[in-house]
Amino acid sequence: xxxxxxxxxKAYFSTPIGYIVLAVYFFFLGLLFSVSYSYGDPDITAVISxxxxxSAFATPVLxxxxxxxxxxxxxxxxxxxxxxxxxxxxxxxxxxALSVFALGFAPTVIFRAIIGAYVQxxxxxxxxxxxxxxxxxxxxxxxxxxxxxxxxxxxxxAILSIAVNMVVIYMTNFSQMTNNTFFASLFExxxxxxxxxxxxxxxxxxxxxxxxLSIAAAFVFLTVRSMEKxxxx
Amino acid sequence: MIEVNxxxxxxxxxxxxxxxxxxISKGEVVGFLGPNGAGKSTIMNILTGxxxxxxxxxxxxxxxxxxxxENAKRRIGYLPEIPPLYVDMTxxxxxxxxxxxxxxxxxxxxxxxxxxxxxxxxxxxGRLIKNLSKGYRQRVGFAQALVGNPDVLILDxxxxxxxxxxxxxxxxxxxxxxxxxxxxxxxxxxxxxQAVCExxxxxxxxxxxxxxxxxxxSRELSKDSKLVLSAICDGEKTLEAIKAVEGVEQADMSIExxxxxxxxxxxxxxxxxxxxxxxxxxNLGGTILSFKVEAMTLEQIFLSLTEEVIEExxxxxxxxxxxxxxxxxxxxxxxSDI
Numbered sequence: 001x002x003x004x005x006x007x008x009x010k011a012y013f014s015t016p017i018g019y020i021v022l023a024v025y026f027f028f029l030g031l032l033f034s035v036s037y038s039y040g041d042p043d044i045t046a047v048i049s050x051x052x053x054x055s056a057f058a059t060p061v062l063x064x065x066x067x068x069x070x071x072x073x074x075x076x077x078x079x080x081x082x083x084x085x086x087x088x089x090x091x092x093x094x095x096x097a098l099s100v101f102a103l104g105f106a107p108t109v110i111f112r113a114i115i116g117a118y119v120q121x122x123x124x125x126x127x128x129x130x131x132x133x134x135x136x137x138x139x140x141x142x143x144x145x146x147x148x149x150x151x152x153x154x155x156x157x158a159i160l161s162i163a164v165n166m167v168v169i170y171m172t173n174f175s176q177m178t179n180n181t182f183f184a185s186l187f188e189x190x191x192x193x194x195x196x197x198x199x200x201x202x203x204x205x206x207x208x209x210x211x212x213l214s215i216a217a218a219f220v221f222l223t224v225r226s227m228e229k230x231x232x233x
Numbered sequence: 234m235i236e237v238n239x240x241x242x243x244x245x246x247x248x249x250x251x252x253x254x255x256x257i258s259k260g261e262v263v264g265f266l267g268p269n270g271a272g273k274s275t276i277m278n279i280l281t282g283x284x285x286x287x288x289x290x291x292x293x294x295x296x297x298x299x300x301x302x303e304n305a306k307r308r309i310g311y312l313p314e315i316p317p318l319y320v321d322m323t324x325x326x327x328x329x330x331x332x333x334x335x336x337x338x339x340x341x342x343x344x345x346x347x348x349x350x351x352x353x354x355x356x357x358x359g360r361l362i363k364n365l366s367k368g369y370r371q372r373v374g375f376a377q378a379l380v381g382n383p384d385v386l387i388l389d390x391x392x393x394x395x396x397x398x399x400x401x402x403x404x405x406x407x408x409x410x411x412x413x414x415x416x417x418x419x420x421x422x423x424x425x426x427q428a429v430c431e432x433x434x435x436x437x438x439x440x441x442x443x444x445x446x447x448x449x450x451s452r453e454l455s456k457d458s459k460l461v462l463s464a465i466c467d468g469e470k471t472l473e474a475i476k477a478v479e480g481v482e483q484a485d486m487s488i489e490x491x492x493x494x495x496x497x498x499x500x501x502x503x504x505x506x507x508x509x510x511x512x513x514x515x516n517l518g519g520t521i522l523s524f525k526v527e528a529m530t531l532e533q534i535f536l537s538l539t540e541e542v543i544e545e546x547x548x549x550x551x552x553x554x555x556x557x558x559x560x561x562x563x564x565x566x567x568x569s570d571i
Contacts, residue, residue, distance in 0.1 A: 076317070
């Protein structure tokens with residue numbers, strides 16, 4: 001698993017993909033921070049939660065070629081025939097993408113230090129917001145990775161992932177379109193954006209942590225099954 | 234070392250591999266031979282655990298590939314048909330990655346350096362794989378299979394796309410490795426199999442049609458060997474004399490141009506009749522122009538074994554078609570009756 005993690009992580013930076021994703025996060029985080037700073041009310045949690053929409057587009061870029069490219073180039077043969085379990089392969093790739101994603105939030109450490117120099121704000125508020133965003137990223141990445149395992153084309157994988165991400169993040173909006181109270185509350189309860197809210201309010205909400213972790217685990221599992229299925233078909 | 238029992242693989246209704254069984258003991262070099270689409274690569278992919286099997290069992294050094302995959306895979310080095318390379322890595326980076334992936338215990342840098350020296354990759358160690366030529370990529374694929382020094386090497390068409398000089402190099406390398414590895418090699422280049430393998434498994438349409446040592450295979454077919462003699466002589470008289478020679482089972486002749494006569498002589502099994510034939514012809518005043526033994530080459534063995542099946546099926550198809558035509562005709566007759 002570590003071998004695959006190391007290779008995939010490095011691979012992000014041997015192609016422009018890693019740099020582009022980092023640049024996008026750095027730019028928008030910086031933009032949001034400077035805007036909130038200029039209003040005289042610097043709020044680090046708002047800066048972090050402000051890039052949720054960016055994540056809907058950025059994580060598919062990280063995951064689009066994660067599984068599909070290997071199969072296209074036939075490199076999966078060397079991975080699958082090596083003494084590593086499929087779960088190990090998938091987890092290695094998953095954590096590589098998640099690490100690049102988390103690295104995108106590196107500037108917030110500096111922003112937090114700048115704010116901390118002026119006002120007393122609790123450190124947990126910042127850490128929870130960051131932790132919640134990484135959990136949300138983990139869920140999006142696992143979904144993207146699963147979609148990547150279904151197709152051999154990175155482009156199709158990326159487009160599909162973006163569409164799915166938009167739905168799972170902003171599902172709340174669907175609740176207004178339906179009169180059925182069951183579906184309305186289901187959409188509201190399941191939307192990633194709503195699950196993330198508690199983390200921005202300086203609350204470490206265990207159910208929401210479990211929610212994101214189980215989504216991530218479920219799609220990692222599905223990715224393994226999808227690769228397994230290719231072997232058995 | 235490798236045990237395969239009743240191995241079958243189906244893709245939907247298509248049966249790619251059909252009830253294949255063989256055993257390969259330690260240190261053997263075995264050639265897989267078969268036309269394109271015969272199932273060679275499928276069998277290799279199953280042996281290495283890349284794809285699953287539908288029925289049967291595969292054991293590598295006693296470890297079942299499905300039940301104990303990690304132990305089985307640890308013993309195999311696999312070079313697939315298309316070398317599985319990360320083209321955005323340098324050769325050294327890639328081999329280091331494979332080293333980590335296979336959890337090899339040898340000291341890293343010397344082990345990889347040794348392999349690179351063995352397959353001739355030292356000059357390109359620092360270059361990106363995507364900038365390498367096909368021959369070098371093939372070598373990187375080969376090097377990848379050797380990482381960790383596995384006991385079993387499975388090589389799917391290792392010399393495809395190489396130039397003649399590289400082919401000889403790789404062949405020599407396989408022969409060298411064959412002294413202390415168990416090797417399965419697939420190819421449709423027959424001379425290659427002849428050059429490096431002791432034993433040949435011929436596969437056609439997912440079935441094993443022959444599994445024997447090269448010697449036995451050629452001996453088996455040398456039963457059909459013939460002597461071809463061309464001479465300037467009196468045809469009829471000489472033919473009679475040849476037929477009378479001890480050890481001759483059958484002899485035919487054909488007259489070419491005016492004076493040259495060709496004889497095709499089939500000896501009784503294992504009898505060496507060359508000297509007697511030669512004497513007989515010269516005693517009758519003939520002059521021998523050429524005299525050769527026509528034994529079947531591996532190429533002919535291969536064609537004869539794989540063609541039989543094709544012909545049989547073709548005949549079946551014709552019979553089926555004929556039946557259909559007859560049925561149709563009958564149907565038409567019925568119509569006209571009405």
